[in-house]
Amino acid sequence: MIRFLLLLLLMFTPLQAMAEDEEIVLGLSQNRVAITARFDGSDILLFGAVKRESPIPDDPLEVIVTVEGPSGPLLIRRKERRFGIWINSKVLEVDSAPAFYAVASSGPLSEVLERIENERYNITVDRNIQTVTSTVEFGNTKEFSTALVRIQQENNSYQVLENAVVVDQQTLFRTSISLPSNLTEGDYQARIFLTRGGSVISQFTTTIDVRKVGLERFLYNLAHEHAPIYGILSLVIAVVAGWGASAAFRLIREG
Numbered sequence: 001m002i003r004f005l006l007l008l009l010l011m012f013t014p015l016q017a018m019a020e021d022e023e024i025v026l027g028l029s030q031n032r033v034a035i036t037a038r039f040d041g042s043d044i045l046l047f048g049a050v051k052r053e054s055p056i057p058d059d060p061l062e063v064i065v066t067v068e069g070p071s072g073p074l075l076i077r078r079k080e081r082r083f084g085i086w087i088n089s090k091v092l093e094v095d096s097a098p099a100f101y102a103v104a105s106s107g108p109l110s111e112v113l114e115r116i117e118n119e120r121y122n123i124t125v126d127r128n129i130q131t132v133t134s135t136v137e138f139g140n141t142k143e144f145s146t147a148l149v150r151i152q153q154e155n156n157s158y159q160v161l162e163n164a165v166v167v168d169q170q171t172l173f174r175t176s177i178s179l180p181s182n183l184t185e186g187d188y189q190a191r192i193f194l195t196r197g198g199s200v201i202s203q204f205t206t207t208i209d210v211r212k213v214g215l216e217r218f219l220y221n222l223a224h225e226h227a228p229i230y231g232i233l234s235l236v237i238a239v240v241a242g243w244g245a246s247a248a249f250r251l252i253r254e255g
Contacts, residue, residue, distance in 0.1 A: 023051040024192050024204035044208065046190060047174035059196040061170040062105070062112035064123060066193075067177050067208070069100030070186035071128075076144045092144035097129055099184035101152075104161035104175045114198035121200060123193065125149055125158050156180040183210055 029045035046065055074094040103124060105112055113123060122128050129145050152158035157180060165175040188208040194201050 021052060021054050022194060022202050024194065024202055025049045025051050026192060026204055026206060028190070028206070028208070042179045044177045044179060044190075045174065046177065046192070047172075048192060048204075049172050050170070050194065050202075052171075056170050057196060061167060062107055062195045063165045063167055063173045063175075064106070064109075064113060064193040064195065065104045065165055065175050065177070066123060066189075066191045067100070067102045067179075068098045068128065068189045068191070069184055069210075070188075071096045071098045073097075074148070076148050094129060094145070094148065097148065099186075100157050100179070100188070101125055101128055102159035102161065102177045104159075104164040104177065106163070106165040106167045106173070108162050109160075112195050112198065113193075113200075117195070117198065117200050121191075121193065121203070123191075125160060155182065157182070179210075185211055 026046065026048040029043075029047075044067065050061065074097045076092045076094060103109070109118075109124060118124055118127055126145065126149060129148060149158055153160075156178070159177070161175070161177075165173055167173045188210055190206050190208055192204045194203070
């Protein structure tokens with residue numbers, strides 16, 4: 001079924017990429033993710049093909065896929081034990097860190113991507129973390145960036161999926177990215193890179209829309225656009241819930 005869809009993409013909807021001789025034709029299992037109260041994560045299947053105007057080169061084709069969530073500033077704090085208690089001792093301000101980032105590749109990243117190409121396109125997780133001076137003085141900022149990546153990997157927000165992209169006959173490719181339940185709303189950018197000998201020969205970018213829907217959307221908009229009303233409504237609900245629980249317990253005792 002996937003191969004049939006790829007052939008249709010090649011015939012009718014060629015999507016332009018960077019390379020002149022090899023272009024990426026991409027498909028998505030879904031380009032919109034709806035966050036509801038029961039949302040517990042989602043898998044995005046990315047599949048595509050390479051359109052060529054010339055014979056396949058001798059060097060093997062490798063594919064790298066990244067999915068990046070909305071970025072924003074972030075504070076990383078280091079705790080130290082002093083006088084028997086844990087306190088925040090040092091803080092690093094990260095200029096921009098994605099809320100979600102996954103990178104999948106058809107082989108080990110160290111083999112399919114040259115370092116200079118990684119620095120040019122910011123493909124790996126660590127290249128997407130841009131740090132600036134700390135709000136307090138300390139020595140090595142790399143320790144804080146490493147800690148950020150480790151924490152995000154533990155909650156599945158950052159993923160490194162080597163050997164997770166399947167490439168068939170240097171033409172068809174596919175992979176699956178798991179989105180966690182704690183997704184941040186916004187536009188998620190998916191990038192696909194074709195490499196040969198570690199060099200990027202073509203790339204393509206598309207967007208996956210992640211939004212809250214239904215009651216979650218209403219409450220989110222109410223909290224951000226009408227904060228006083230949201231606060232009053234929350235207070236009323238709390239009072240009613242407390243009164244209802246008290247009445248129920250009173251009926252149980254009397255019964």
